[in-house]
Amino acid sequence: MVLARQRFKWLMLIGLAVLAPAAHADLMSTLTVNGCSSGCGSGPFGTVSVTQVNSTTVQVSLMLAPLEVFAKTGAGSPFGYNLNTAASLVGGSLTSGFAAGGSNGFAGGLGNFTNTILCPACGNGTSTPQFSGPIQFQLTGAGLTSANFVANANGFFFGADIGVKNAAGTVLGTNVVGADSVSFSAVPEPGSVLLLFTVLGGTVLTFKKRMTA
Numbered sequence: 001m002v003l004a005r006q007r008f009k010w011l012m013l014i015g016l017a018v019l020a021p022a023a024h025a026d027l028m029s030t031l032t033v034n035g036c037s038s039g040c041g042s043g044p045f046g047t048v049s050v051t052q053v054n055s056t057t058v059q060v061s062l063m064l065a066p067l068e069v070f071a072k073t074g075a076g077s078p079f080g081y082n083l084n085t086a087a088s089l090v091g092g093s094l095t096s097g098f099a100a101g102g103s104n105g106f107a108g109g110l111g112n113f114t115n116t117i118l119c120p121a122c123g124n125g126t127s128t129p130q131f132s133g134p135i136q137f138q139l140t141g142a143g144l145t146s147a148n149f150v151a152n153a154n155g156f157f158f159g160a161d162i163g164v165k166n167a168a169g170t171v172l173g174t175n176v177v178g179a180d181s182v183s184f185s186a187v188p189e190p191g192s193v194l195l196l197f198t199v200l201g202g203t204v205l206t207f208k209k210r211m212t213a
Contacts (some may be wrong), residue, residue, distance in 0.1 A: 025049035026058075027146035027157055029179040035075075035108025036175030038163045047176040048081075048158045050146040056146055062135040062158075069130040069163045072122040076106035076161035076176040080113030081137050082152040086123065087115075087141035094137040096211040097121040105165035106161070108176040111154030146184065155180050 032043045041101040053059050053172045062079050064070075068140040070078035078098065089100045094117070101116035117137070123129055141148075151157050156178040 033096040039172030075117035079117040080159040090138035
């Protein structure tokens, strides 16, 4: 009887571990295209991730590499992204210090993006105050998914205007950087998840019957 109870507890723990949703992004992209003339290095300069929150909402995050800050130079915006559908910013979801902007063009051959994120609190150029993010926010729209993030006319999904510092904090150069490719992660089909629940549920019932027999 004790052994059966122990087996049942272990089964429940394994079931919870299997069913626990893994933290992953549905879309990942790195900012690797560099418009800097000197002093900025070869990248990658940052990582963009898009995660599905529910059937109409995604969360977007831009994480810069170490020793980088967002620039306010007019060559672009701190962050630009390209959508093929209408979406609105979820109120209160945007990182403090940043604000939603409209469509804007980027230098360095990156072209126009349908949406941008501005940094009103940033100093001009890369002067203080400096912000290194990350920039995080949520977007909502009918049926919005990571697949709605598409390349613009110049082939870029995302763009950013940044400054790169040395270890002493001196800005070595500013540049616009872009992502011209993305990778999508596999998302479990609803049917597969349901099947997993069914199999585990049936196994649990079997163990319960053995315990009471």
